[in-house]
Amino acid sequence: MSSEPGPSTPSRKRSKWDEDEDDRPSYVPQPKRRVKAKASSMKSADDPGPPQSRTPSYPPSTVYKPPYSIYVPPRTRHPPICPSRSVYCYERLNQIEEGSYGVVFRARDKQTGDIVALKKLKLDEEKNGFPITALREIYALMSCRHENVVGVREVVVGDTLTQVFVVMDFIEHDLKSLLNMMPSPFLQSEIKTLMLQLLSAVNHCHQNWILHRDLKTSNLLMNNRGTIKVADFGLARRYGDPVGVGGMTQLVVTLWYRAPEILLGATTYSTAIDMWSVGCIFAELLLKEPLFQAQGELELIAMIFKLLGPPTKNSWPDYSTLPLAKTLTLPSPQPHQFRSKFQYITSAGLDLLMSLLTYDPEQRISAAEALEHPYFTESPLPKHPDLFSSFPSAAAGEKYGILF
Ligand SMILES: Nc1ncnc2c1ncn2[C@@H]1O[C@H](COP(=O)(O)OP(=O)(O)OP(=O)(O)O)[C@@H](O)[C@H]1O
Numbered sequence: 359m360s361s362e363p364g365p366s367t368p369s370r371k372r373s374k375w376d377e378d379e380d381d382r383p384s385y386v387p388q389p390k391r392r393v394k395a396k397a398s399s400m401k402s403a404d405d406p407g408p409p410q411s412r413t414p415s416y417p418p419s420t421v422y423k424p425p426y427s428i429y430v431p432p433r434t435r436h437p438p439i440c441p442s443r444s445v446y447c448y449e450r451l452n453q454i455e456e457g458s459y460g461v462v463f464r465a466r467d468k469q470t471g472d473i474v475a476l477k478k479l480k481l482d483e484e485k486n487g488f489p490i491t492a493l494r495e496i497y498a499l500m501s502c503r504h505e506n507v508v509g510v511r512e513v514v515v516g517d518t519l520t521q522v523f524v525v526m527d528f529i530e531h532d533l534k535s536l537l538n539m540m541p542s543p544f545l546q547s548e549i550k551t552l553m554l555q556l557l558s559a560v561n562h563c564h565q566n567w568i569l570h571r572d573l574k575t576s577n578l579l580m581n582n583r584g585t586i587k588v589a590d591f592g593l594a595r596r597y598g599d600p601v602g603v604g605g606m607t608q609l610v611v612t613l614w615y616r617a618p619e620i621l622l623g624a625t626t627y628s629t630a631i632d633m634w635s636v637g638c639i640f641a642e643l644l645l646k647e648p649l650f651q652a653q654g655e656l657e658l659i660a661m662i663f664k665l666l667g668p669p670t671k672n673s674w675p676d677y678s679t680l681p682l683a684k685t686l687t688l689p690s691p692q693p694h695q696f697r698s699k700f701q702y703i704t705s706a707g708l709d710l711l712m713s714l715l716t717y718d719p720e721q722r723i724s725a726a727e728a729l730e731h732p733y734f735t736e737s738p739l740p741k742h743p744d745l746f747s748s749f750p751s752a753a754a755g756e757k758y759g760i761l762f
Pocket residue numbers: 454455456457458459460461462475477508526527528529530531532576577579589590591592753
């Protein structure tokens with residue numbers, strides 16, 4: 359792993375954090391130390407009410423009236439607004455990967471020794487202030503805390519305004535690299551566990567009005583204890599927000615995982631786009647390779663038509679109203695080819711897959727419904743995460759060893 363930004367991003371200014379430890383500036387902002395308060399003032403700050411000893415003594419006829427409402431607790435502290443810590447609180451270990459929205463490093467918290475992942479947001483080319491995509495990413499990660507969503511710890515800053523890092527728990531693998539590395543696919547019992555975790559995270563995001571909009575195996579992290587963490591909320595947005603002129607952007611979701619309604623130009627879409635991606639991920643877990651490896655949008659549409667059979671009035675009543683539908687000539691009706699493509703899955707499994715890979719977003723299964731699907735309660739049952747094998751972590755620089 360390179361310690362310097364690669365040739366693909368020549369314009370990125372070199373971060374001091376990328377340099378040797380010795381180069382770090384002598385000033386490292388530290389949380390302000392509290393001035394030791396005198397015993398009496400500390401007492402009054404922590405106590406909810408006036409201590410007995412400080413109650414003034416009144417003549418017996420006077421009723422004591424506290425100087426605050428008895429129904430509202432006294433305000434003793436201001437909200438904890440404090441400046442972001444410095445990236446120099448972390449020791450850089452190695453670069454994990456450079457994606458389209460940021461470079462990800464593995465690092466150690468100098469105070470606690472915890473190993474973390476730092477995603478340096480790409481802000482260099484920004485002329486209009488802090489980019490909305492970065493704000494959305496931080497907002498979505500913070501509002502979707504869940505066992506199966508990567509944990510965000512804090513946002514730290516470097517020496518310049520273009521150096522903003524999101525600090526996350528370090529997770530050993532991403533599912534794409536893991537699938538490439540594994541000699542054989544996951545077992546059915548393992549796929550059920552992974553799917554339940556993924557669906558549970560997606561359901562949580564949707565319940566919190568967040569669309570992920572970029573679900574794919576490289577954005578699913580997996581630790582060595584059999585737990586999946588959904589990551590990369592760089593394209594996420596709140597779907598309750600008013601949609602501007604022109605609707606929501608179609609430039610979402612990596613091509614292979616993109617729902618047919620987006621391919622056909624829909625400008626209003628919802629949680630169902632994430633569910634299509636979940637269907638593609640389910641298929642990828644079964645096949646150990648991506649389902650629709652198309653070079654472009656037209657090829658992808660052709661591949662979808664081939665697997666599902668072309669859309670009909672029944673399977674997708676709104677098809678003809680989509681902006682790009684008129685530009686396509688539908689092939690002659692054919693039955694779907696799910697069974698021949700997925701020969702070893704049970705009927706229940708196939709039913710779940712088809713419910714996810716459904717043309718009509720209105721009829722596509724939701725995350726909450728999918729969690730209740732009979733596939734998860736039939737034999738073999740989901741495997742306990744503790745029973746998953748552990749693998750060498752490429753992100754931590756570990757080599758493919760004797761584990762396989
Ligand atoms: N918390 C983490 N722990 C370990 N590795 C991580 C973590 N977060 C991200 N990574 C690694 O870094 C890669 C890129 O991260 P991420 O997807 O967040 O960035 P991105 O720039 O949005 O990427 P892309 O556009 O390629 O999807 C991931 O695929 C994963 O391999």
